[in-house]
Amino acid sequence: MNIFRLVYAPFGKRLGIKDTRPRKAPNNPKLEAAYRASPKLKQPCGLAKQLDMTERQVERWWRLRRSQDKPSTLVKFCENVWKFTFHTGNFLFGLFILWDKEWLWNIDHCYIGYPHQGVTDDVWWYYMVSAAFYWSLTISQFWDVRRKDFWQMFVHHIATVSLISFSWVCNLHRIGTLVLLLHDCGDVFVEAVKASKYANYQRTCDALFLCLIVVWIGTRIFIFPYYILWSTTIRAPMLLPMFAAYYFFNALLCLLLCLHVVWTFLILQIAYNTIQAGMMEGDIRSSSEISDSPENSNHSTSNCVNNKKNT
Template sequence: MDYYRTFMHHFWSESIWLPPNTSWADISPEANKDINHTNPRHLIYPIPMAFGMLLLRYVLEKYWFAPVGKSLGIKYNRPKKPPSIPALENAYEISKRWKHKQIQGLAKQLDMSERQVERWLRLRKGQNKPSTLTKFCENSWRCVYYIFSFTYGLVTLWDKPWLWNINECWTKFPHQSVTSDIWWYYMISMSFYWSLCVSQFFDVKRKDFWQMFIHHIATIVLMCLSWIVNVFRIGTLVLVVHDAADILLEAAKMAKYSGYQKVCDFIFAVFTVLWIVTRIGIFPFWIIRNSSIDAPKIVPMFPAYYIFNSLLILLLILHMFWTYLILKIAYNSVNAGQMEGDIRSSSDDYSVDSNESNNIRNQENDNK
């Protein structure tokens, strides 16, 4: 216990987290009746709110998104189960990537043809693939949330001076009052990212699973620290910039799963432009530039400043990674004449080698 207290004392040192000549008592909620400082104890609220958000998502997906998806002709196609063959199941649990030599060995061991083993593997892999309706419901939930979050954030920030003059983020810092609408904006946003950290493990598995997980954790850490140190103004700008393009991304996926390819292509094109403008333009050249260049001219620097900036740069690196994927999809879409794939498509971890893939295609052609 003594080691823990010593560690926490040094970790939360005022010389690290606060500007010079400022103490934790100076920015406590009770420090000044005229200034409503943020309360670090309120950071516990988003955790139970996250479970409430998961419950809301379940209700909306079951009673709204799924019926809408079905009305659009999206079906829940339950994957066909392969026959129960313990030897193949054991081999699948050990390795989900089967080479042609392994297929030959299993076929010989079980007195089966290679095509029978390949068909079993194809059906077994199909058990891990979510239905189109499931993916449609997931995207619908995120689209609805981002519409709400972006709208609420924009309405909340519209009369705030720092939306129009970003230098106001540092005026009188750290003695800035948090209003009730900003409080709710922060709490709801954090609860959403906490819910994503949970739901990500049972949602549709994506290729960028760990990148997204790092993104969620970095966002939560950044929001928590900015709340504790009272740097919430710059945090609200980061949130509203992030939500803008996400609406169109989820809408494009919904259109694709619904069979409206031309609508999907149009939305994706607009999304690509908006993503680049907000994530590669506004975010680094407005927000990060201000926190890196302008802020030191307004407030005295302190070590936590570098922590915040490092987290912002980490988010920017993730944005650059996703921008590469987006432009790759856009390039392939232009060549194909329509959007193909999904920049966060289902993982390809269960793929087999090229020889097996060719054999499976040949088998399907024979069956036709």
């Protein structure tokens, strides 16, 4: 993206982030073909015999080749700053357009008059921009470096896209806008913590991480289930007759809540490690790449970056 090269990359360099490139693996067409067939080194002994190399030479080539596919710290910083920019802008835009909407202040208005609820231009744009962003994350995930939390994030993106699409088709856009607003609020701090960590602004990172814990738990663990889910599961049936599609909509919301609980546990794990170490040594919702090296293979749960591990 041009914005990465023209804006975010120079900004990252001014903060002292170096665009270091790993040493390239020697040209070896047969090893390259084996790597493209499966990035995980499964049978180094067999490859070594086929290519008349030692097993150690094959493993060294494989490590170098894997490191070529990993983005540099500057690239990861740019990615997080871009997401931070989007979530901040989208949250402020959502807050601006919903400020005068009655359902922001009284959630019962999400159902009163349903399904004859018109869509204003600002809500239309809010929905389309959010849908485009999450569709892009879902698709680009298959081309980006594979992360350890690939499937968790894939399920999250699919659930989010399904909720956006389903709520739009079923004219449940009012409750949908509240869910979008709530999620953008927490994601602002997720990306800010990552970016400050890459820039080595440790004190800023620690302060933002504390804010993240407060905002994340407040929005994802309290407001989302006790306000949004309570409204869709308990209050809504009191105000309008239920239909089959509505239960599917609620099931997707419950799936999001399950992911929130898992990620909250992992964030609190990092917080505990932070207290023990005296600084934030982990990352949020694991952005780390999968590695075959022994020192990385013993680390962490599926989507938590443990101590001393790169994002």
